[in-house]
Amino acid sequence: MSDGILRLSHAEVRVPDLxxxxxxxxxxxxxxxxxxxADKAYLKGWDEHQHHSLILTDSPTYGLNGLGFKVMELTExxxxxxxxEESGIEVTRHQPGELDLxxxxxxxxxxxxxxxxxxxxxxxxxxxxxxLINPPPRPDDLRGIHPPRIDHIFLLCEDxxxxxxxxxxxxxxxxxxxxxxxxxxxxxxxxERTHSPHDIAFLTGPNGGFHHVAYxxxxxxxxxxxxxxxxxxxxxxxxxxxxxxxxxxxxLYFFDPAGNRNEVYTGGYWFxxxxxxxxxxxxxxxxxxxxxxxxxxxxxxxxxx
Amino acid sequence: MGILRLSHVDITCPDLxxxxxxxxxVxxxxxxxxxxxxxxxxxxxxxxxxxLAIRHDTRVGMDRFAFKVEHADDLAHFExxxxxxxxxxxxxxxxxxxxxxxxxxxxxxxxHEMELxxxxxxxxxxxxxxNPPPMVDGLVGIAPPRIDHLLVHAEEVPAVARFFTEILNFxxxxxxxxxxxxxxxxxxERSAKPHDIAFVQGPNGALHHFSFWLDDWDHVRRAADILAxxxxxxxxxxxxxxxxxxxxIYFFDPMGTRNEVFxxxxxxxxxxxxxxxxxxxxxxxxxxxxxxVNERFATVHT
Numbered sequence: 001m002s003d004g005i006l007r008l009s010h011a012e013v014r015v016p017d018l019x020x021x022x023x024x025x026x027x028x029x030x031x032x033x034x035x036x037x038a039d040k041a042y043l044k045g046w047d048e049h050q051h052h053s054l055i056l057t058d059s060p061t062y063g064l065n066g067l068g069f070k071v072m073e074l075t076e077x078x079x080x081x082x083x084x085e086e087s088g089i090e091v092t093r094h095q096p097g098e099l100d101l102x103x104x105x106x107x108x109x110x111x112x113x114x115x116x117x118x119x120x121x122x123x124x125x126x127x128x129x130x131x132l133i134n135p136p137p138r139p140d141d142l143r144g145i146h147p148p149r150i151d152h153i154f155l156l157c158e159d160x161x162x163x164x165x166x167x168x169x170x171x172x173x174x175x176x177x178x179x180x181x182x183x184x185x186x187x188x189x190x191x192e193r194t195h196s197p198h199d200i201a202f203l204t205g206p207n208g209g210f211h212h213v214a215y216x217x218x219x220x221x222x223x224x225x226x227x228x229x230x231x232x233x234x235x236x237x238x239x240x241x242x243x244x245x246x247x248x249x250x251x252l253y254f255f256d257p258a259g260n261r262n263e264v265y266t267g268g269y270w271f272x273x274x275x276x277x278x279x280x281x282x283x284x285x286x287x288x289x290x291x292x293x294x295x296x297x298x299x300x301x302x303x304x305x
Numbered sequence: 306m307g308i309l310r311l312s313h314v315d316i317t318c319p320d321l322x323x324x325x326x327x328x329x330x331v332x333x334x335x336x337x338x339x340x341x342x343x344x345x346x347x348x349x350x351x352x353x354x355x356x357l358a359i360r361h362d363t364r365v366g367m368d369r370f371a372f373k374v375e376h377a378d379d380l381a382h383f384e385x386x387x388x389x390x391x392x393x394x395x396x397x398x399x400x401x402x403x404x405x406x407x408x409x410x411x412x413x414x415x416x417h418e419m420e421l422x423x424x425x426x427x428x429x430x431x432x433x434x435x436n437p438p439p440m441v442d443g444l445v446g447i448a449p450p451r452i453d454h455l456l457v458h459a460e461e462v463p464a465v466a467r468f469f470t471e472i473l474n475f476x477x478x479x480x481x482x483x484x485x486x487x488x489x490x491x492x493x494e495r496s497a498k499p500h501d502i503a504f505v506q507g508p509n510g511a512l513h514h515f516s517f518w519l520d521d522w523d524h525v526r527r528a529a530d531i532l533a534x535x536x537x538x539x540x541x542x543x544x545x546x547x548x549x550x551x552x553x554i555y556f557f558d559p560m561g562t563r564n565e566v567f568x569x570x571x572x573x574x575x576x577x578x579x580x581x582x583x584x585x586x587x588x589x590x591x592x593x594x595x596x597x598v599n600e601r602f603a604t605v606h607t
Contacts, residue, residue: 003307007497049577133580133582137550138550194497218569221522221523245436267520272352278435279436
């Protein structure tokens with residue numbers, strides 16, 4: 001029915017003040033809270049049918065605990081888990097509900113980049129809040145930025161070449177774009193499973209580093225609304241609204257109260273499996289990241305969690 | 306594995322010069338190849354040879370539509386499934402058809418010829434593959450980045466929709482049922498969007514419209530400006546659909562074939578539950594703002 005990894009499913013983010021973070025993600029970002037335990041909150045974009053696309057975990061630090069990709073078939077989960085094991089990486093298997101509320105069958109492993117990756121099949125569906133009979137195009141009680149769904153995640157790692165090979169060769173991602181250093185190694189790579197410019201991207205930096213998680217919005221005017229919303233709530237805007245050279249998408253970056261970077265993103269293009277990737281040279285890296293300014297500011301390159 | 310997306314639509318018209326002028330200057334497509342009786346066009350961001358082929362003929366109509374499959378061996382897979390379902394399949398070898406490689410063709414119960422194509426000649430998009438700018442300077446007309454979907458008629462929607470879901474592995478995102486529970490409209494997808502093809506009850510073999518993607522609602526407004534400026538007949542819009550939630554404008558090419566440019570919608574996973582519209586809400590299903598379907602939209606097709 002559907003082969004391999006379908007799409008990015010969720011991210012689990014650490015926050016030192018769960019109440020504050022929850023207030024921000026519900027009131028400002030406009031995600032929907034679907035569940036709550038003593039130390040975790042589960043959130044989703046309003047149009048997502050799955051139980052969660054963001055898990056907030058109470059923790060003394062901020063940063064990323066892990067990320068999950070959705071797989072449609074259990075047989076595909078088994079096949080991909082076997083491929084990861086054959087590559088020499090240990091995989092643990094988990095039953096539905098074992099790791100998280102509403103979680104499905106999970107194969108968990110540490111990617112060569114140092115990030116904990118879950119392949120998940122069968123997370124509980126809770127619906128998007130709209131009727132399945134004669135639905136209006138949107139609910140009328142949306143708050144804040146209210147993106148419909150998660151889009152991609154951007155991570156740091158020491159060896160972008162090696163990590164990219166793992167994601168391509170083992171997890172069957174396709175390379176859409178790369179930023180090449182003058183010495184020929186990959187400074188940054190963009191990888192997809194959904195025919196979009198990226199479901200995940202890697203930038204050279206410390207292993208396990210988390211740059212941002214991005215939610216989709218439908219168009220440029222939604223980024224203006226997002227910037228208005230951030231400014232109104234006193235949220236620290238990192239960059240944008242602006243446009244990327246790589247991915248051609250438009251984005252707005254800002255920080256949650258714990259210091260985790262968020263993005264809302266739109267645009268991009270469709271990528272066929274037989275399309276050739278785009279290459280950026282080191283001298284054009286500024287424009288690859290921020291097309292309008294042509295340079296990357298210090299905070300964007302150095303602040304991560 | 307399987308069907309990837311809509312590849313191209315092959316239409317006919319009596320005036321190739323007029324068609325070429327309209328589709329390049331108003332719609333803003335690029336001509337990738339031309340023969341004595343055919344023109345092949347593509348959008349600026351498409352890398353494949355064509356998304357629209359126009360053949361000279363005394364009448365306006367559609368020869369066929371084609372979907373792209375992900376792997377060459379998908380063709381053999383579908384060939385046997387389609388033949389087992391009772392449809393004769395014709396093989397088109399590399400070199401037989403301009404701009405494309407190995408393909409199969411078969412007739413649907415809706416009277417349309419459908420094609421599955423494995424490899425299409427890559428002619429490249431308008432952007433370079435090294436340090437590309439995000440846009441092309443000097444695009445003319447509406448200039449959509451790519452084709453999105455098509456909508457065709459069928460006398461028996463349930464039968465052809467079932468063929469698409471059971472044999473071709475499409476997923477049904479939305480449907481409209483009449484008061485007796487009969488399926489009047491079916492929306493079907495392979496590329497995680499509200500539709501790659503839709504069937505609406507009507508005469509077999511007919512084309513209602515084909516549609517190009519735009520990134521933004523504001524681009525739909527700009528399309529309306531361009532159409533009005535060029536004296537193109539606008540059918541309806543800019544407006545919004547209940548079905549698909551998309552934003553849209555419909556208009557006619559100079560020969561009377563309906564075009565659409567479209568944006569918005571949503572991203573259905575394969576486990577997306579089908580949305581059902583009832584007869585009494587049919588107006589809002591088609592045009593969410595107007596709540597009624599205009600006579601021309603309901604009756605004119607090619």
